[in-house]
Amino acid sequence: MTPAPLDPIAVRRAVEAALAEDLGRAGDITSAATIPANAVARAAIVSRSEGRLAGVQLAAAAFEALDARVSFSTERQDGDRLQKGSVVARIEGPARALLSAERVALNFLGHLSGVATLTAAFAERIAHTPAKACCTRKTTPGLRVFEKYAVRCGGGANHRFGLDDAILIKDNHIAVAGGIQAALAAAKAAAGHLVKIEIEVDDLDQLDLVIAEGADVVLLDNMSPETLREAVRRIGGRMLAEASGNVSLETVAAIAETGVDLISVGRITHSAPTLDLGLDIALG
Known part of the structure; x- marks a missing residue:
């Protein structure tokens, strides 16, 4: 069962703080240097191991915060059991935004899914x-x-x-x-x-x-x-x-x-x- 959604204000503040920490003063200089500004990319978030999912809302917010043109489509919901290879979400949009938000999104998703997974083991x-x-x-x-x-x-x-x-x-x-x-x-x-x-x-x-x-x-x-x-x-x-x-x-x-x-x-x-x-x- 998926719990009620997180407060969107709390999500936005946390995601903005994490992105600001990661992007620093000059932004993602690697993506800016190597990826054309008009490049579009498709991506999938995939589970590499079994577990319980949590944090999709934060992951989506990380990508969307960098570019409103990003499309984030969920295939699994928070609380779902994941198998190795499960696709959690599919993302499409400006490539620079996807690459720049990747680590923040995965940090939130991996950490919170780890908490959910260990909790599920106890439950x-x-x-x-x-x-x-x-x-x-x-x-x-x-x-x-x-x-x-x-x-x-x-x-x-x-x-x-x-x-x-x-x-x-x-x-x-x-x-x-x-x-x-x-x-x-x-x-x-x-x-x-x-x-x-x-x-x-x-x-x-x-x-x-x-x-x-x-x-x-x-x-x-x-x-x-x-x-x-x-x-x-x-x-x-x-x-x-x-x-x-x-x-x-x-x-x-x-x-x-x-x-x-x-x-x-x-x-x-x-x-x-x-x-x-x-x-x-x-x-x-």
Whole structure:
């Protein structure tokens, strides 16, 4: 399923910044020197490996930003599974524009498809459970909205987008605030009626305090599957249970089978390998 389209303003700003970085002060001097100004080219973006697609909107914007005459026709949608050799899009237009936008388009597409691909691998490992793999704030500065979009393309779920859309009380907050009860009381007094409160716990004694005080979500940090299972039993559906802490493809299924609702996985954004995609071009 393809997520809702990205905000076109955010896409335009990101693409313009990336193009400005790449074109520098003098533009693409290689293409200007070697390609006739009136040359037209046809190209295809092709997947060199299997994966999950994300970022087509940014790739299209990169080509179209350099020349409005570029035609970008998609053959695959974000969220689609790709095989080696899958054609993602076909592009036609002024050759200089295609060559100058190529790297920016592929950088966005490869990186975001890599995030979607790794997310899909986690989602598939826990598909037999109700749990969802979700991202964190461990994102590339400036690319968070796109990386979180790619997580959705891969079948994952989004955690908060920033410090301003939910209250997440972590161990350092608890230490400075004076304990779980004090932190929760202060959070409830400050939160608006639409703001949810999540709090991190490290053991079952802390969990019991959270259950007594009440919260929307409890973050069960670095617990064994056995402890997670007991934590879920104690929670009894009174709040969402989220597991975190060095989650890997090897451990995620056992974590999901404990009954937690969410599993936060930082590596799906901060350590996803780039998906190999290329631009095959022919002058015409």
